[in-house]
Each structure stands twice: as C-alpha cells, then as structure tokens.
Amino acid sequence: MPAKGDMMKLCKIKALNKNERMSTQELLQTIYAKIDKGYTDFEIEALGQHDIAGAVFTKNQKKNLNFKITNPGQRVGAMALDGTNIVVEGSAPADVGWLNSGATITVKKDAGDTASHCAAGGKIYIGGRVGTRSGALMKHDPKFEPPEFWVLKNTGSFSFEFMGGGSAIICGYECENLNSVLGNRSCVGMVGGTIYFRGNVSGLASCVEIVKLNKKDMEFLKEGMKDFLKHIEREDLYSKLTKFSQWKKIVPNTNKEKDKKISLQEFVQKEWFKGGLFGDLVEDDGEVYSLAQCNERRLRIPKWDKKLCINCSLCLNNCPQKAIKKEGKKYYSEDNLCIGCSICAAVCPKKAWSMENQIL
Ligand code: SF4
Numbered sequence: 532m533p534a535k536g537d538m539m540k541l542c543k544i545k546a547l548n549k550n551e552r553m554s555t556q557e558l559l560q561t562i563y564a565k566i567d568k569g570y571t572d573f574e575i576e577a578l579g580q581h582d583i584a585g586a587v588f589t590k591n592q593k594k595n596l597n598f599k600i601t602n603p604g605q606r607v608g609a610m611a612l613d614g615t616n617i618v619v620e621g622s623a624p625a626d627v628g629w630l631n632s633g634a635t636i637t638v639k640k641d642a643g644d645t646a647s648h649c650a651a652g653g654k655i656y657i658g659g660r661v662g663t664r665s666g667a668l669m670k671h672d673p674k675f676e677p678p679e680f681w682v683l684k685n686t687g688s689f690s691f692e693f694m695g696g697g698s699a700i701i702c703g704y705e706c707e708n709l710n711s712v713l714g715n716r717s718c719v720g721m722v723g724g725t726i727y728f729r730g731n732v733s734g735l736a737s738c739v740e741i742v743k744l745n746k747k748d749m750e751f752l753k754e755g756m757k758d759f760l761k762h763i764e765r766e767d768l769y770s771k772l773t774k775f776s777q778w779k780k781i782v783p784n785t786n787k788e789k790d791k792k793i794s795l796q797e798f799v800q801k802e803w804f805k806g807g808l809f810g811d812l813v814e815d816d817g818e819v820y821s822l823a824q825c826n827e828r829r830l831r832i833p834k835w836d837k838k839l840c841i842n843c844s845l846c847l848n849n850c851p852q853k854a855i856k857k858e859g860k861k862y863y864s865e866d867n868l869c870i871g872c873s874i875c876a877a878v879c880p881k882k883a884w885s886m887e888n889q890i891l
Pocket residue numbers: 833849850851852853854855864868869870871872873874875876
C-alpha cells in the first residue's frame with residue numbers, strides 16, 4: 532500500500548524520452564508502477580499513446596486518480612473506473628471514454644469519432660464537437676448511476692445508434708446554421724435513454740420521437756449544466772444554455788417499434804442503412820443467418836473413425852440434434868440436422884469423432 536505521505540504526490544511524465552517516443556505499453560507500465568508507489572496525480576505529455584488513464588490494473592490501485600493529459604491517442608479513459616478524473620487539455624481523437632465505467636472525463640476541445648461509445652457509467656464532458664457514432668450503445672446498468680455525455684457543440688452522423696440508457700446533452704452552441712446538431716441518421720435502433728438537444732435536428736431514425744422537456748428534465752439540465760461548464764471552463768455560457776424554450780429531447784418510441792414488427796432483414800436493409808451496410812461496395816440482401824446452422828453453413832463438421840469406435844453409443848445419446856444415426860456398428864451424422872456443436876467429439880471416450888473446420 533502507498534505510504535501516507537505519498538497520497539497526493541504528483542508524477543509528471545513526458546512521453547518523449549531523449550528523442551525516443553515511449554511506446555503505449557511503456558507509458559502505461561510506467562503509470563501503473565507509479566500508482567503502485569502511491570502516486571495519485573499525473574500530468575502526462577503524450578505523443579498519441581493510446582488507452583491512457585483507462586481502467587488501471589495494478590494491485591495497489593488507489594480509488595481516486597487524477598490525470599491531466601495533452602495530446603493523447605485513441606481511447607483515452609477507456610473503461611475508466613469510478614474515482615478516476617481525467618482532463619484532456621485540448622482535443623482528443625477517437626473513442627474518448629469508450630465503455631466508461633464511472634470516471635469523469637473532460638476534453639477541453641473537440642473529440643473524435645465514437646466518443647462515449649458503449650459508456651456505462653460516469654460523466655464525459657466535451658468542450659467542442661464530437662465525431663461520427665458518438666454515444667452509440669450507451670447503456671444503463673440499474674445497479675449504478677446512469678452515464679452522462681455532455682457536448683458543447685454537435686455530433687457527427689450515426690450518433691446514438693442502439694443507445695440503451697443514460698443521458699446525452701448536445702448543447703448546439705455555435706451550431707445555429709446546421710441542419711442537424713446530431714448529424715444524419717442518428718438514433719437508429721435506440722431503445723433507451725434520453726438525448727437532450729438545443730438547435731435543429733433532421734434525419735432521425737423512425738424509432739424515436741422528439742418531445743418537450745418536463746420539469747424534471749429542466750432541473751436535471753440546470754444542475755448538470757453548472758458542472759459541465761465548470762469542467763470545460765465555459766461558465767460564461769450558463770444563462771445562454773439554460774433557456775429551455777430552445778431545448779427538446781429525443782426518446783425511443785418503443786410502442787411504435789413494437790407495432791411495426793419488421794423482420795431483422797428488413798431492418799438491416801431499409802432502416803439501418805438503405806441498401807445494406809456495405810451497399811455501396813457489394814450487394815447486401817440483409818439476410819441474417821441464425822447462429823446454429825446445418826449443412827454447408829456449419830463452421831465445423833464431425834468425422835467418424837470406425838477404427839477407434841467401441842460402439843458405446845454415448846455420442847448418439849448425447850447429440851442435441853439427434854443427428855447421429857447408427858446402422859449396425861456404423862455411426863454417421865446427418866448433415867441436415869447436425870449443427871457442428873462438437874458435443875459428440877467431447878463425449879466420445881475414444882476420440883472417434885473429430886471436428887473438421889469449414890472455410891465458408
Ligand atoms: S456436432 Fe453436435 S449436432 Fe453434430 S452430430 Fe455432433 S453432437 Fe450432433
């Protein structure tokens with residue numbers, strides 16, 4: 532455990548060591564070693580090293596860690612834990628706070644694509660814009676406080692895809708001329724959470740609806756806005772950004788979705804991306820195959836070796852598909868029933884079944 536006198540010891544790291552750039556691994560291992568020595572505060576001049584200040588895996592990890600970082604690479608604060616406070620001076624590239632698990636992460640200027648992607652807890656504050664797919668797959672585990680994702684300006688397209696929980700607050704500051712502060716094709720597959728926005732939006736997926744704020748929403752925004760603006764050092768904007776007549780929120784329209792009952796194939800082809808995900812490159816019919824497949828779509832095919840078999844019938848009795856048949860002392864599996872699960876190979880005491888990999 533760290534000594535008491537070391538509690539707030541500051542560690543400064545320059546990722547350029549005698550004209551040699553530290554690798555990401557070197558930098559992360561240096562940080563972990565310092566944490567084990569009781570350091571809790573870090574100032575890191577990075578050179579694009581990734582995963583800085585993400586989940587810290589050391590046996591002596593302190594609960595509260597503070598990072599001030601310049602010039603980080605991707606995934607700054609990825610999977611970062613409760614008690615971690617991260618401030619990026621300037622901008623950061625993609626994946627800021629990916630799967631944030633409780634940290635407070637501030638980027639003073641812009642963040643790249645997929646900021647707050649998969650975030651499950653904590654708060655992410657962005658003092659500029661964020662790129663495409665930001666906020667996608669945000670979620671809320673009811674055992675923890677829901678994640679919050681605050682952005683001063685706007686997001687790129689495809690933001691908040693498959694969002695399942697938490698709150699996103701897009702302030703639309705200096706975005707008055709944009710058609711949409713959420714880019715295009717936002718909220719596809721959104722099933723939970725709330726997106727508060729100020730300014731225009733267009734091109735939203737049909738599974739969501741825009742509604743007016745209620746009193747609780749306004750209270751939430753009023754309180755949260757103070758903290759947000761303090762973190763990005765723009766407290767001067769408080770009164771401008773709390774005129775709630777300029778705000779609305781987006782929530783999933785689950786009833787409408789239920790009524791629609793479209794197939795997954797239709798969803799993939801028509802709702803998510805018209806023409807399919809790679810429709811501009813290859814023809815994509817959007818067909819979705821179930822995980823368990825028979826015949827030529829199996830990943831593995833069982834082969835039986837009669838020389839090894841002792842005719843115990845264990846395979847026959849354990850095949851979940853009843854695909855194994857017996858003719859006299861000969862065993863075989865029927866291609867149109869077998870799903871390649873390998874149970875026959877696992878139960879056979881003589882290894883008489885082997886699984887042959889299929890290249891699809
Ligand atoms: S691979 Fe699975 S499904 Fe196929 S024959 Fe063996 S046990 Fe049955």
